[in-house]
Amino acid sequence: MxxxxxxxxxxxxxxxxxxxxxxxxxxxxxxxxxxSSAKPKASTTEAKKDKNLPDSKSTDWDLVLVNRDHPKDEMSPDVVQIDNIWVDARISDATEKFLAAAQAINPAEHLISGYRSVAYQTTLYEQYVAQEMAADPSLDREAAEKKVQTYSQPPTKSEHQTGLAIDLSDVDSLNESTTAEQVAAIAPEYGFVLRFPQGGITSTGVDYEDWHFRYVGVANAKYMTEHHLTLEDYIKLLDKK
The missing domain is CATH 1.20.5 (Single alpha-helices involved in coiled-coils or other helix-helix interfaces)
Structure with a gap:
């Protein structure tokens, strides 16, 4: 037992x-x-940004990119005259409304420049180079061009040839507007963005310009402004979708 x-x-x-x-x-x-295999969730900011990103493509007509890295031959857009400038006919209504809204802020606001052909841009660019060399004889052409390119672009590399860019200010001198910030703030409502904002030179290659506005469409303009994106930055973002 x-x-x-x-x-x-x-x-x-x-x-x-x-x-x-x-x-x-x-x-x-x-x-x-x-x-262990679950994927980490996107941050709230990323999710929100992706959710609100406009259904646009970098190849859309209103997002065409023209700069020193993306030159284009003469584009010959269908243009119409507004006051003393010409713009792409597709943005004529938006331009007129933007101008009226700007003038409601400051009656002195006026259009300075719009569409410029490659031939005209060539003449203008050469004039600027000559002026810089005359003002400072120590400058050779290369140095003068480098200086000019902080405020004006070489022919085939200026987006004024698209017909989608306008210069708008209350004065005829760059970066001397008295109501620049107020006008820039309302620009997205009409599909425009301040093309060369402060701090954007790293991506645009161009210093701050208080009068240069670019039409990109209302949804794109609002998104770009909200997220502090230049056109170059925005196109890169769209290409990653």
């Missing part, structure tokens, strides 16, 4: 030890697997 009792006790201990070292249940294993 004693032997049988000892055998029973050994069997019981062995059974209990086996149960303690058993593998996890299927449900527990699945839960751990799902937990």
């Amino acid at each position: 004693l032997v049988l009792a000892i055998c029973a006790l050994v069997f019981l201990v062995h059974t209990l030890l086996k149960k303690d070292t058993a593998t996890p249940t299927k449900s527990a294993t699945t839960s751990q697997s799902q937990k």
